[in-house]
Amino acid sequence: MTMTMPSITVFPTRKVSKINRNIYSGFTEHMGRCIYGGIYDPSNPKKDLIDRDGFRRDVIDALxxxxxxxxxxxxxxxxxTYHWQxxxxxxxxxxxxPELAWDNVETNQFGTDEFMAWCRAVDAExxxxxxxxxxxxxxxxxxxxxxNGTKDTYYANLRRKNGHEDPYRVKYxxxxxxxxxxxxxxxxxxxxYAERALQWAKALKLLDPTIQLVLCGKEGATxxxxHVLKHCLQPAGLSDLGEERVPLIDMHSIHLYTASEEHYENVTAPLAAERSIEVAAALIDLAVVENQIPPAQKRPTVCFDEWNVWLPTRAVGSRGAEESYTLSDALAVAVWLNVLVRKSADVSMACIAQSVNVISPxxxxxxxxxxxxxxxxxxxxxxFMKGHQIAVHVDxxxxxGPTKPAWVRALKPTPWLDVSATLDETGWVNLCVVNIHAEQxxxxxxxxxxxxxxxxxxxxxxxxxVTNMAGKEEVGLHKSEWDPKKSSTFVFPRSSITMLRWQTS
Structure with missing residues (x-):
């Protein structure tokens, strides 16, 4: 059956929300080959791949x-079970x-100071x-x-003793x-958890009021x-000197992984995350109302600090969780990213899990x-997807058909074209369109x-x-020119991610 021709209308002057670039953040865990053999590989015999700190040059050059x-x-x-010292x-x-989460032995050859050095190498926080x-x-x-310590105190001096005079100023x-x-x-x-988190937050903010604390949520709609939002979001109040205190909680973390061997279930599953964000944002608002948070106090945001396409039965965590991603998975990740852009009013950070080797691109x-x-x-x-999310209408x-979870189909439209649009600081419009249709x-x-x-x-x-493997990367990025004046239509290939870019006049 032939469908009516779709239409996409972009409104560059209608800014919906400012995009926090932290939604494109990463995640590096002591799991599988993410750290050892991933970002840190000092024993690799190919010495031109390794810098003086033992870091993989090619990983740094890619990221x-x-x-x-x-x-x-x-x-x-x-x-x-990790003790940072x-x-x-x-x-x-x-x-x-003993490393209990992934049934391994942790050598601790890579720790806090090495991670800070690696963050400097990739220009990240x-x-x-x-x-x-x-x-x-x-x-x-x-x-x-x-x-973060700057005073003449034990642990700040221990950092200095270990060769790091200046504080790292870790914010998150x-x-x-x-x-x-x-x-x-x-x-x-x-x-x-809520009782403990609240007490920890008080102490940590007394120690360093500049840090931002992330509360441990679940999937956002539970x-x-x-409960943890209602208990932990509290009015900041005033100190004994009459100064306004900083809020205890800055972000609420949620986690979700999606995947299916069935293509349409795979590419529509990220829409569950869209609903999770909406509910989590509503629960934040509810806690603000219930706890009478004053309007001047900054509202917490959602931190989606674990997300990706992951089928644990296919890539077992205790065996390193090394996924071999398909084209269908690439489309699903693009839908995930569209969701994060569409929900950028509520999401201030998101971390793809993970950044190297473990369920990684x-x-x-x-x-x-x-x-x-x-x-x-x-x-x-x-x-490209920076600046502001802008309004876009998709018809x-x-x-x-079936979705995973099943409620996605009932609560969220699942159009064949999944879309988001942005306007960056230089006046370029960026329109990302994912055609999830496998045949048309x-x-x-x-x-x-x-x-x-x-x-x-x-x-x-x-x-x-199709998957990419060493020496045979069949899925890549193709760039071409486009003249919008020649035609008012554009053909989005089946099973594709397309980004159209143009500069506003």
Missing amino acids: KPLEVPVFRYPGGNFCA DGIGPRDQRPSR PYLCLNFGTGTLDEAMAWVEYC WALGNEMWGPWQVNQMTAEA NWDH LMTTPTGLVRQTTWWAYELFCR CAAYT DLETTLGGVDASRGEVYTVTGPHLK
Whole structure:
């Protein structure tokens, strides 16, 4: 059956929300080959790949041009038994420990100071996750002091003794990771977590009021999210000197992974994240109302600090979780990124999990790199989808088959063309269109395009199951020129990601 011709109308003068570039952040966990053999590989015999710090030059060279703003570390589930002091000081004195999250041994050859050096190498900010499993508040405060302390105090001096005179000024700190999970060491109830998180937040903000704290949420639309937000979002109030205190909680973390072997379930599943963000934002608003947060106090935002396409039965966590991503997965990641742009009014940070080797767009081999199919979607958004989200109207037939989860079909439209649009600071409009249809190219009427020339970036491949591997990368990025004046329509190829760019007059 032939569908009515779709239409997309862009409104460059209608700015919807400012995009925080932190939505394109990354994640580096002590898991599989993410750290050892990924970003840190000093024993690699191919010495031209390794810099003087033991870091993979090719990984740095791949990530740095994307200007990935923030990297989360050291986990993940790894955090629940990680003691940061094991990973500082002379390497020959660092203890090896049992690693319980991924059934491994942690050598601690890469720790806080190495991570800070790597962040400098890729021009990114660090985001540290505190141990809420076996860790203590004293230990957490010591880590903040070690990283940020400027006074003549023990842990600030320990940093100096280890060769790092200047403070790292780590801004972002997470109050634990997935403490609701049955796989977690010291799993907690929402009530127990909320009480502990509130007390930790008070102490940490007294120690360093400049930091931003991230509350541990669940998937955004759960009783856990509701309870911890209601308990922990409090009016900042005034100090004894009459000065306004900083809010205790700055962001609320949510996590979600999507995947299916069935193509249409795979590419529509990220729409579940869109709904999760909407509900999480509403729960933040509810906590603001219930706790009578004054209007002048900054409203917390959503931090989607673990997201990706991941099928754990296909890429088992305890075996390194090395996915081999297909073209279908690349389309799903592009839909994920469209969701983050569309919800940029509420999301101030998002971290693709993970940045190297572990369910990652970027894979290392002993001699080089493989950019997986999903890399190209991530690169396009990092490079171009900046500035402001702008209004765009899409009129397109929708997919009506099964979705995963099933409620997506009932609550969210699933058009064949998934779309977001931005206007950057230099006046370029960027329109990302994902044609999820496996069989039909979709000729589409375009409106709101006021330009005589433009650029087209396309990601597609010979079939949905195609993957990229060393020496054979069949899915890549194709650039071409485009003259919008020649035609008011554009054909979006089946199973493709297309970015149209033009400069406003």
